[in-house]
Amino acid sequence: xxxxxxxxxxxxxxxxxxxxxxxxxxxxxxxxxxxxxxxxxxxxxxxxxxxxxxxxxxxxxxxxxxxxxxxxxxxxxxxxxxxxxxxxxxxxxxxxxxxxxxxxxxxxxxxxxxxxxxxxxxxxxxxxxxxxxxxxxxxxxxxxxxxxxxxxxxxxxxxxxxxxxxxxxxxxxxxxxxxxxxxxxxxxxxxxx
Amino acid sequence: xxxxxxxxxxxxxxxxxxxxxxxxxxxxxxxxxxxxxxxxxxxxxxxxxxxxxxxxxxxxxxxxxxxxxxxxxxxxxxxxxxxxxxxxxxxxxxxxxxxxxxxxxxxxxxxxxxxxxxxxxxxxxxxxxxxxxxxxxxxxxxxxxxxxxxxxxxxxxxxxxxxxxxxxxxxxxxxxxxxxxxxxxxxxxxxxxxxxxxxxxxxxxxxxxxxxxxxxxxxxxxxxxxxxxxxxxxxxxxxxxxxxxxxxxxxxx
Numbered sequence: 001x002x003x004x005x006x007x008x009x010x011x012x013x014x015x016x017x018x019x020x021x022x023x024x025x026x027x028x029x030x031x032x033x034x035x036x037x038x039x040x041x042x043x044x045x046x047x048x049x050x051x052x053x054x055x056x057x058x059x060x061x062x063x064x065x066x067x068x069x070x071x072x073x074x075x076x077x078x079x080x081x082x083x084x085x086x087x088x089x090x091x092x093x094x095x096x097x098x099x100x101x102x103x104x105x106x107x108x109x110x111x112x113x114x115x116x117x118x119x120x121x122x123x124x125x126x127x128x129x130x131x132x133x134x135x136x137x138x139x140x141x142x143x144x145x146x147x148x149x150x151x152x153x154x155x156x157x158x159x160x161x162x163x164x165x166x167x168x169x170x171x172x173x174x175x176x177x178x179x180x181x182x183x184x185x186x187x188x189x190x191x192x193x
Numbered sequence: 194x195x196x197x198x199x200x201x202x203x204x205x206x207x208x209x210x211x212x213x214x215x216x217x218x219x220x221x222x223x224x225x226x227x228x229x230x231x232x233x234x235x236x237x238x239x240x241x242x243x244x245x246x247x248x249x250x251x252x253x254x255x256x257x258x259x260x261x262x263x264x265x266x267x268x269x270x271x272x273x274x275x276x277x278x279x280x281x282x283x284x285x286x287x288x289x290x291x292x293x294x295x296x297x298x299x300x301x302x303x304x305x306x307x308x309x310x311x312x313x314x315x316x317x318x319x320x321x322x323x324x325x326x327x328x329x330x331x332x333x334x335x336x337x338x339x340x341x342x343x344x345x346x347x348x349x350x351x352x353x354x355x356x357x358x359x360x361x362x363x364x365x366x367x368x369x370x371x372x373x374x375x376x377x378x379x380x381x382x383x384x385x386x387x388x389x390x391x392x393x394x395x396x397x398x399x400x401x402x403x404x405x406x407x408x409x410x411x412x413x414x415x416x417x418x419x420x421x422x423x424x425x426x427x428x429x430x431x432x433x434x435x436x437x438x439x440x441x442x443x444x445x446x
Contacts (some may be wrong), residue, residue, distance in 0.1 A: 010404050021341055042381070062338065062341065072310055074306060075317075128298055141345075145274060180386070
């Protein structure tokens with residue numbers, strides 16, 4: 001049976017749940033440190049590295065739905081597409097060994113920032129007129145006030161925030177994977193590939 | 194956080210899929226239109242939907258809290274910083290096309306918030322789980338949606354414990370941006386590693402409860418799916434398809 005059609009095992013299901021929970025609570029850490037980043041895809045990237053793309057897509061989409069349910073802000077639902085893009089990119093990066101060193105994880109994270117912003121900026125601009133999450137919209141407003149056209153301001157805000165956010169996410173996942181005790185690491189065959 | 198509010202309204206008594214289908218239909222309709230009048234008709238429909246559930250008062254406040262910052266930003270981004278021609282409004286000069294765009298985008302966001310908050314407060318989670326089980330939704334999907342909601346408060350408490358513990362060990366969470374980025378590792382790594390350490394134990398617990406069992410699970414008290422529920426869901430589906438067909442045929446404005 002092709003891997004994509006194989007049923008999800010209970011262990012994978014528990015790891016997906018872990019990834020979703022990490023996505024939902026990690027903002028608390030960023031807020032405690034007063035950092036202007038979301039880090040809300042760290043669980044999706046972790047699941048992609050530990051289990052694979054399909055599990056990461058499930059983790060990303062579930063995070064998006066539960067984030068909307070917990071916050072009441074259902075306008076985030078269309079950004080589920082970005083979670084799929086992130087899951088696929090992260091799984092490919094893991095397969096290419098990008099998480100083995102920080103020196104490869106950070107550039108790969110910058111690449112994800114470009115890809116994620118390219119996916120989220122059109123959704124933000126066409127569906128919501130550039131007004132979405134508070135921090136990103138504040139950046140959009142400043143760039144617009146400086147005289148840039150709205151599409152340029154939305155794209156610039158998305159790229160600047162996503163490049164920082166996703167490079168940090170990849171660096172943190174690389175640190176987590178390197179910190180995994182050997183007995184725990186061997187239970188995730190994707191890590192050995 | 195807003196959650197289920199018990200009640201006896203038609204939405205509370207309906208099959209759980211029905212309010213969710215109506216909310217999803219309103220979301221699709223909100224994105225189908227590009228004129229302020231049409232989008233605000235969807236907002237009115239969402240308000241009627243909330244009133245039908247007897248929860249208009251309960252959802253208006255959280256919807257306003259969530260929508261007001263967006264409205265403020267839309268006013269600045271499109272109204273104040275939008276292109277000509279401008280309308281004089283007291284001391285302010287607002288962009289006429291910008292105001293129109295702000296009304297469309299703000300209307301969409303308001304409609305989506307009203308519709309889904311209504312579904313959130315009228316659909317009881319246990320009834321939704323029973324309905325999904327009765328429909329043969331795989332155990333894994335139900336587990337992910339329901340169980341994760343229970344684990345989040347525990348993880349939040351763990352985050353607080355880790356922050357306190359690391360600060361006791363001398364970790365500074367203030368300072369320069371670089372110092373704060375450096376503090377991420379000591380906070381994130383223990384959180385993820387402690388959660389990963391429980392994976393095997395939780396998988397075993399699920400296994401002994403029949404989580405890996407094949408075959409359809411039996412719902413103990415599946416909610417009734419009346420003809421009226423099915424009629425509403427089909428009407429929503431046909432309505433949304435018709436609006437998009439009309440839109441792509443070139444008539445939608």
